[in-house]
Amino acid sequence: MENKFFHHALKVRDDQCIGCTHCMTVCPTEAIRVRNGKAVIIDDRCVDCGMCLRSCPVKAIHIEHDDFSRIFDFKQRIALVPSVLIGQFPEEISVTQIYSVLMELGFTAVYEVEHGVEILQHAMRRFMAQQGQSKPVISSFCPAVVRLIQVRFPALTENIMLLKPPLDIAAHHIKKLYTDQGIEGHEIGIFYITPCAAKIAAIKSPVGEERSPISGVINMDFIFNKIFRSIKQGGKNEACLLPEINPLTKEGVMWSLTHGEASQAQGRCLAIDEIHNVMDFLEKIENDEITDIDFLELRACDESCAGGVLAAANRFLTVERMKKRAKNQPSIHDQTAENHPQAISNYEQYLLQNISIEEVNPRSMLKLDEDMSEAMRKMNQRNKLMNVLPKVDCGACGAPGCQALAEDIVQGKAGIEQCFFIRNRQLTAGQLDMAGSTAIIQKIWGNKKLKNTD
Ligand code: SF4
Ligand code: SF4
Structure with a gap:
């Protein structure tokens, strides 16, 4: 069931990268090296947090998404939108206007991801009450955090809540809704509008399930620009054909924001956002410095999904708008399915069986x-190398620190002479000549920097 590979949506454009190392410095998992003057991402280490993209001064890192025209491969084209998309727009733009433009763009229905929260809440309670469950239970909501735990805190994988996030629950609901109406699976295209790279990676190579029910992923900034332009140009913005489902609940609107989940879980629950805060906290949990927590909501981005790397709006304004929207929505506790024949609660048993x-x-x-x-x-061998390396973490070797270089060396991916200090010693001792030294520098930094040309 476990996927053999990690899909990564983040790519470096070699022709734009200037080898400045900003991305290498900020990467929380030491996943970047500089080779031939360009940043190279190591697949096994990258968790798709997007920190590198944010730090790049020349926009050399981008996030690959599916071609928008792919939606037209399907007869039924469903835009699966997170509530944070609605929060991108100024208040004077209504939810109906946003949905309408999505339909104008070619979708046949629009569905908000956080309808899945109604089902997840029940399942969370049951999961947390299970005998023998390792505490704290760590939310599976943020795929960058799940990957971070897999690669950096492997002992804590047993704490991850083994339940699908609202995104997958919503997608399964949609598939069931349509197939129950006699529509065949190959006619149903579900396209998620993503605020981050990690969700793309999770859809293309899911953790804990074989295949995602989602057909494709479109970047949120791309869709935001299309919708905003259309509304500003006076495009159709009246009510459109919407699926007959309950309105999104307050809890659903708030779920993807910090405290959205923790406020609904039971026991002592904490919410931590921003990847460095998450790493600090997980280190403390791993070392038993923090105990007695029942539930941990961990999100890689500052202000959770409002701060996603593909979000177009200021994250604090997004949070403010989403809070205002939530005030006008019904509570999850007041929801009834009576007037909504396609309400998610009507599919509760089916979805709980597949959660x-x-x-x-x-x-x-x-x-x-x-x-x-x-x-x-x-x-x-790595520990011995660490006694020889200078431990200054200067990055001149093309690795983010001495330990990362030592690990690369023992794995046969680098040579010790890449270290500036070692190379200098070898030059002084006559073990290396100037031509050899220059060749090593070129291998790391390319020709341009040595020639001092742009
Ligand atoms: S996405 Fe995150 S983990 Fe991956 S290379 Fe960039 S900063 Fe590192
Ligand atoms: S931040 Fe990374 S990808 Fe961007 S130019 Fe610098 S080295 Fe290249």
Whole structure:
């Protein structure tokens, strides 16, 4: 069931990268190296948090999404939108206007992801009450956090809540709705409008399930620009054909914001956002410095999905708008399905039967080899190298720090002479000549920087 590969939506455009190392410095999992003067992302280490994209001064990192025209491969074209999309727009633009433009663009229906929250809430309570469940239960909502735990905190994978996030629940609901109406699976195209790269990665290579029911992913900034332009140009903005479902609840609107989940879970619940805060907290949990927590909501972005790297609007304004919207919505506790024949609660039994995900396996980046004895040997070798390397973490070797270089060396991906200090010693001792030294620098930094040309 576990996918053998990590799909990554973040790509470096070699022709634009100037090798400035900003991305390498900020990457929380040391997933970036500089080779030939360009940033290179190491797939096994990257968790798709998007920090590198934010830091790049020349926009050399981008997020690949599906071609929009792919929606027309399907007869039924459903835009699956997170409530944070609605929060991108100024208050004077209504939800109906936004939905209408999505329909004008070619979708045949619009559905908000957080309808899935109604089902998830029940399942969360049951999951947390299970005997023998490791505490704290860690939310599976943020795919960047799930991947971070897999690669950086493997011992905590057993704490991950083995339930699908609202996105997958909503997609399963849509599929069932349409197939119950006699529409065939190949005619149903579900396209998620994503605020971040991690959700793309999770859809293309899901953790804990074999395949996602989602057909494609479109970047939120791309759709935002299309909708905003259309509304500003006076496009059709009256009521449109909307699916007959309950209005989104207050809890649903708030779910993707910080405290959205933690405020609904039971026991002692904490919400932490921003990836460095998340890493600090997980380190403390791993070391038993923090105990007695029942539920942890962890989100990689500052202000959670409002701060997603593909969000077009200021995250604080988005949060303000979403809070205002939530005030006018019914509570999850007041919802009834009576007047809504397609309400998600009518599918509760079906969705609850399909809500679990498989155990999440560690994918430790700290593991230096698949073979345990070989991994131990390499670890010893790495520790010896650390006694030789200067521990200044200067980055001149093209790796983010001395330990990262030592790990690359024991895995045969780098040479010790890449270290400026070691190379200098080798030059002084006559073990390396100037031509050899120059060749090593070129391998890391390319020709341009040595020639001092742009
Ligand atoms: S997306 Fe995050 S983990 Fe991946 S390379 Fe960029 S900063 Fe590193
Ligand atoms: S931040 Fe990274 S990708 Fe952007 S120019 Fe600098 S090295 Fe290249």
